Amino acid sequence: MPSDHDVVIVGSGPLGTSAGRRLAEHGLDVLIIEQxxxxxxxPGSHTRNAARFHADPDAYLEVATAHLDFFDDSVPRDNLPGAAVTPARGGQxxxxxxxxxxxxALWDALSPDEWKAYYDDAETYLDVHAAPFEESTRQQRIKDKLGAAxxxxxxxVETLPVAATFDGDGYLHFTAPYDILAASAAATERVRVIEAAVDTLVHEGSKVxxxxxxxxxIxxxxxxxxxxxxxxxxxxxxxxxxxxxxxxxxxxxxILVAQLVLDPxxxxAPGEADRExxxxxxxxxxxxxxxxxxxxVSPFQPEAPDDTVEPNRLVEIQGICPVDIAEENGIAFDADSRPTFHVPLSPADNARLEGARDDADRITATLGRYRAGCEPIWxxxxxxxxxxxxxxxxxxDGTGVADYQGRVWGFDNLRLATNGLIPTRMAVNPTLTGTALAIAVADRLVTAA
Ligand SMILES: Cc1cc2nc3c(=O)[nH]c(=O)nc-3n(C[C@H](O)[C@H](O)[C@H](O)COP(=O)(O)OP(=O)(O)OC[C@H]3O[C@@H](n4cnc5c(N)ncnc54)[C@H](O)[C@@H]3O)c2cc1C
Incomplete structure (x- = not known):
């Protein structure tokens, strides 16, 4: 029986969904299989958009982390105790x-013009905006003071783009895979999502x-x-x-995180509405x-005398430290394909961690002070x-799993759309880059067909 889809995508996270939307916009029928x-x-909408988080935004982190399935959170840090997945419609x-x-840290899989065009598309799919945050008083004043320092x-010191829009009541609506599909008539019509765990790919020679x-x-x-x-x-x-x-x-x-009490x-003014x-x-x-x-969001339990602080006085700082790339750092799979991780930090990594820790003190001294109970933690x-x-x-040459089109080496019709494709040491959050790549992979599939 002929299949009623042109492409099967395994996984309904932001990247699988973005690839699916692009293929649908090219007129292809897509089946997404999500475990x-x-x-x-x-289904697939952001858990954070629930009304209860409007009143208590910090309650969100506990709910989010409840959806992380850790492999083994008791292992030492070289074995990545935080490694986790989210088996859910929409993934993480x-x-x-x-x-x-x-x-x-871009690489030459795409030309500079292509990177720009695919980032533009990824920002459209994820509904990314920066300008609305510039209306925040804290934003302007921190930018000036920290920029001078x-x-x-x-x-x-720049405005950070976020995949979210302010609704009529001033709350952020966070973009999730549901929104990526719902914003596109073609995707709404041509992308179908079913729930099943893909056990294996059936392949022969260069074909799945x-x-x-x-x-x-299937x-x-x-x-x-x-x-x-x-x-x-x-x-x-x-x-x-x-x-x-x-x-x-x-x-x-x-990732280093701390919460600060800003200088007044x-x-x-206290009680005045101010965007985060x-x-x-x-x-x-x-x-x-x-x-x-x-x-x-704050992961902390504040302590006296800072149990209660005027909301306009609060910000978090994060220090995000990229880890050096080495071939031997990675995942080992056992006979049942269960993963264990081995990623020892290099001397340069440890120096970077120390630098970020000292930098947190410097940023804090410029802007205010640590909130009691919210001092830096990793x-x-x-x-x-x-x-x-x-x-x-x-x-x-053995240094990659996929070619620059995202196609697995040795296969004609097997492609990947994942942050795992990124071969460089990227310092910034990777999802926008992964989404740009996923859209490019979908385009390459169409032009290769
Ligand atoms: C708390 C938290 C906050 C984050 N914040 C940011 C941020 O601010 N900025 C940023 O850039 N990134 C952030 N990230 C990372 C971001 O969530 C990921 O980069 C992004 O979700 C990756 O998308 P993906 O589609 O590749 O994978 P995922 O979102 O992990 O989706 C993969 C999907 O594949 C499914 N799947 C796996 N195996 C199978 C199988 N065999 N059969 C069927 N389905 C399968 C999974 O169930 C899952 O739904 C954050 C992550 C976490 C946990």
Missing amino acids: GPAISDP GVIWTNLCPRGD LGPDGRA TGVVAGGRT EAPEVIVAAGAIGTPQLLHRSGIRPKALGRWLSYHP DLCA PRLQIPPSAAADWYSLVLRD MPFGFAHMTGTTRMSASD
Whole structure:
């Protein structure tokens, strides 16, 4: 029986959904197979848009982390105790915090003009905006004060783009895979999502012929695996597709976080409505990590005398530290394709972590002071922003799993759409870059057909 879809996509996260939307806009019928259930309504929408988080935004983080399935959170930090997946309709795109900088470490898979065009498209799909945050009093004043302090070191303080829009009541609506599809008439018509775990890819020679999911084989003229930076190499491994680079060259971001009480002169008056600020300090020669100053979500339990602080006085800072790339850093899969992680920090990584820690003190001294109980902590190592696990390479020389079109080396009709394709040490949050790549992979599929 002929299939009623042109392309099968494994995984309904932001990247699989973006590839699916693009293919639909090219007139193709797409079947997305997602292993997890819907955990939001409508399915694939952002959990953070629920009204209860308007009154208590910090309650969100606990709800989001409840949707993280950790592999083993008791292992030492070199083994990534924070490594986790979210088997749910929309993947981690229903719990992410939506910060969407453009990449700082691009490579030559796309020309500069193509990168720009695909970033533009990714920003449209994810509904990314920066300008609305400039209306925040804290935003303007922090930008001026911190910019004056860091500018002499060649560090810029800029507005941070976010995949979200303010609604009529002044609350942020966060973009999730549901929105990516719903914004496109073609995607609404041509993309179908079903719930089933893909067990293996059926392949012969250079062709994948189908996927085994939920105990049946589904015919697959073209396949894109968009199962996340862990799930994608895991599915290839389970399917017996095991190129040398699979799971290796892993990078990720140790993330330092703290909450500050701002000096009063940086804030709107107590009780006055003020948009939450979101600012970024891109990596530079003087500081090769990525810093954020924003009011987003706080993982802390504040202590006396700061249990209660006027909301306009609060911001968080984050220090996002890219980890050096080395072939031996990565995921090992056992005979049942269960992953374990080995990513020891290099001396340069440790120096970067120390630099980011000192930088947090400097930023804090410029803007105010740490809130009691909210002094800097490292988030569990490995919990977000994994890259490189199915990296792209210019040639089939053993350093990559996929070519510059996202096609797995040696296959005609098997492609990937995942942050795992990113082969460079990216300092900034990766989802916008991954989405740009996913859209490019979809275009290449169409032009190759
Ligand atoms: C708390 C948190 C906050 C974050 N904030 C940011 C941020 O501010 N900015 C940013 O850039 N990034 C952020 N991220 C990272 C961001 O969520 C990911 O980069 C993004 O979700 C990756 O999208 P994806 O589609 O590649 O993978 P995922 O979102 O992981 O989706 C993969 C999907 O594939 C499915 N799948 C896997 N294997 C199979 C299988 N065998 N069969 C069927 N389905 C399968 C999974 O169930 C999942 O739904 C954050 C992550 C977390 C956890």
